[in-house]
Amino acid sequence: MLENELLLQIAKDYGTPVYVYESEKIIHQYQTLKNAFSEVDVQIKYACKALNNLNILKLLKQQGAGLDVVSIEEAELGLMAGFTAEEILFTPNCVSFDEIKKGVEMGISINLDNISMLEQFGNEYGNSVPCCIRLNPHIVAGGNKNIQTGHIDSKFGISIYQLRHILRVVKSANIHVNGLHMHTGSDILDADVFLRGAELLFDAAVDFPDLEFIDFGSGFKVAYKEGDVTTDIEALGKALSSRFLSFCKQYGKPLQLWFEPGKYIVSECGVLLVKVNVLKQTTATVFAGVDSGQNHLIRPMFYDAWHDIVNISNPDGTPRIYTVVGYICETDTFGWDRKITEIKEGDVLAIKNAGAYGYTMSNNYNARFRPAEVLVENGKYRLIRKREDISDLIRNVVMD
Numbered sequence: 001m002l003e004n005e006l007l008l009q010i011a012k013d014y015g016t017p018v019y020v021y022e023s024e025k026i027i028h029q030y031q032t033l034k035n036a037f038s039e040v041d042v043q044i045k046y047a048c049k050a051l052n053n054l055n056i057l058k059l060l061k062q063q064g065a066g067l068d069v070v071s072i073e074e075a076e077l078g079l080m081a082g083f084t085a086e087e088i089l090f091t092p093n094c095v096s097f098d099e100i101k102k103g104v105e106m107g108i109s110i111n112l113d114n115i116s117m118l119e120q121f122g123n124e125y126g127n128s129v130p131c132c133i134r135l136n137p138h139i140v141a142g143g144n145k146n147i148q149t150g151h152i153d154s155k156f157g158i159s160i161y162q163l164r165h166i167l168r169v170v171k172s173a174n175i176h177v178n179g180l181h182m183h184t185g186s187d188i189l190d191a192d193v194f195l196r197g198a199e200l201l202f203d204a205a206v207d208f209p210d211l212e213f214i215d216f217g218s219g220f221k222v223a224y225k226e227g228d229v230t231t232d233i234e235a236l237g238k239a240l241s242s243r244f245l246s247f248c249k250q251y252g253k254p255l256q257l258w259f260e261p262g263k264y265i266v267s268e269c270g271v272l273l274v275k276v277n278v279l280k281q282t283t284a285t286v287f288a289g290v291d292s293g294q295n296h297l298i299r300p301m302f303y304d305a306w307h308d309i310v311n312i313s314n315p316d317g318t319p320r321i322y323t324v325v326g327y328i329c330e331t332d333t334f335g336w337d338r339k340i341t342e343i344k345e346g347d348v349l350a351i352k353n354a355g356a357y358g359y360t361m362s363n364n365y366n367a368r369f370r371p372a373e374v375l376v377e378n379g380k381y382r383l384i385r386k387r388e389d390i391s392d393l394i395r396n397v398v399m400d
C-alpha cells in the first residue's frame with residue numbers, strides 16, 4: 001500500500017493528474033500466481049495491453065515473465081524492454097496476414113484465431129513455422145458484456161465446434177501446431193470456468209500430437225471495492241495443476257501450462273492522483289470536479305467500472321457524499337454518490353486500482369495532455385513517463 005504522504009509528495013513534485021505504480025505489488029501478484037502453479041511447468045505471459053510502460057515491462061522481464069501481445073507495435077515494445085522474441089506470444093484478432101508475417105519475421109510465437117489465417121499460414125509456411133490455435137470454448141464468463149469473449153457471437157477464437165474443419169486444414173497443409181489457447185473474458189470469478197474450459201481444451205488436444213503448451217488465457221478477477229470476491233488463485237492452482245498433470249500423462253509427454261494475465265498483475269499496483277478544481281453544489285448533488293477525466297481513465301464511463309476514490313489530503317475528515325466528475329465536455333463521471341472524507345478545493349484524490357487499462361486506454365480528447373507516470377520502488381520514486389506537452393499534440397500535423 002502506498003502511503004498518503006508519499007503520494008502527496010509525488011503529486012507535489014510532478015503535478016496532477018499523475019499515475020503512480022508500486023513495483024512491489026506487481027512482483028507480489030506475479031509471484032502469487034507463479035507459486036499457485038508451482039507443481040507444473042507454468043509460464044506467465046504478461047498481457048501488456050493492460051499497462052505497457054517500458055519500465056514496467058522490464059520489471060516483469062526481470063521477474064521471469066514472458067509477454068502476450070496483440071499487435072506488432074506491442075511486440076516491438078516488448079523487444080525494446082529486453083524480452084527475446086521467443087518469450088513473446090502474438091495473439092492478434094482481425095489483423096492482416098501481412099502483420100502475422102511480420103510477427104514470423106520477428107521470430108515471435110504466433111497464435112491464430114481464425115480459419116482464414118490458419119489456411120494462409122499453412123500455405124505460406126507449411127510445417128516450417130509452428131503456431132498456436134486460439135479456440136473459443138463458448139463459455140460465457142466475465143464482468144461487463146464488453147469484456148466477455150466466450151459467447152457464441154464473439155469475434156474471438158475459432159469455435160470449438162469447428163474442430164474438424166481446423167484439423168482438415170492442419171492436415172492438408174501439414175501445419176505444426178505447438179499450442180492450444182483459450183481466453184474467455186475478463187473479471188472471471190469462478191475457478192470452475194477455467195476448469196470447464198480446460199476439459200474442452202484437453203479433449204481437443206489429443207488430436208494435436210506436437211503440442212508443447214496449453215494456454216488458459218486470463219481473466220482473473222481482482223477486487224475493485226471493499227468486499228469484492230476475487231478469483232481464488234490458490235484453489236485454482238491446486239485444482240487445475242493436478243488435472244493438468246493427469247492430462248499430460250494421458251497425452252504422453254509433459255507440457256507447459258501458460259497464462260496471460262494483465263489486470264491481475266497490474267491493476268492494484270496503480271493509482272491515478274487528481275486534484276479537485278471545483279466543488280459545485282446543485283439542488284440534488286455535490287460535485288467534486290477534478291483535473292482529469294475519461295480521457296485519462298475511461299473504465300468508469302466505458303465499462304461502468306467501480307474505482308474506489310479517497311481524499312488523501314484529508315483522510316481523517318468527516319465522510320460526506322460526493323459525485324466525482326472529470327473536466328471533459330461529455331458526461332464524465334469517476335464515481336456517483338461516493339462517501340468520501342470532506343473535500344476542499346485543491347485536495348488531492350486517489351483513484352484506486354488504476355494500474356490496468358488506465359494509461360494504455362488514455363487519449364487526447366479535448367486536446368488534453370496524457371498524464372505523467374511514476375514508479376515507486378523500495379520506498380523511492382522516479383518519473384517513468386513525462387506528462388505530454390503541446391508539441392505532442394501537433395507532432396504529426398502537416399501545415400503548408
Ligand SMILES: *Cc1c(COP(=O)(O)O)cnc(C)c1O
Binds near residue numbers: 068185260261263264
Ligand atoms: C486482454 C487479454 C488478456 C488479459 O486479460 P486480463 O483480463 O487483463 O487479465 C489476455 N489474453 C488475451 C488474448 C487478451 O486479449
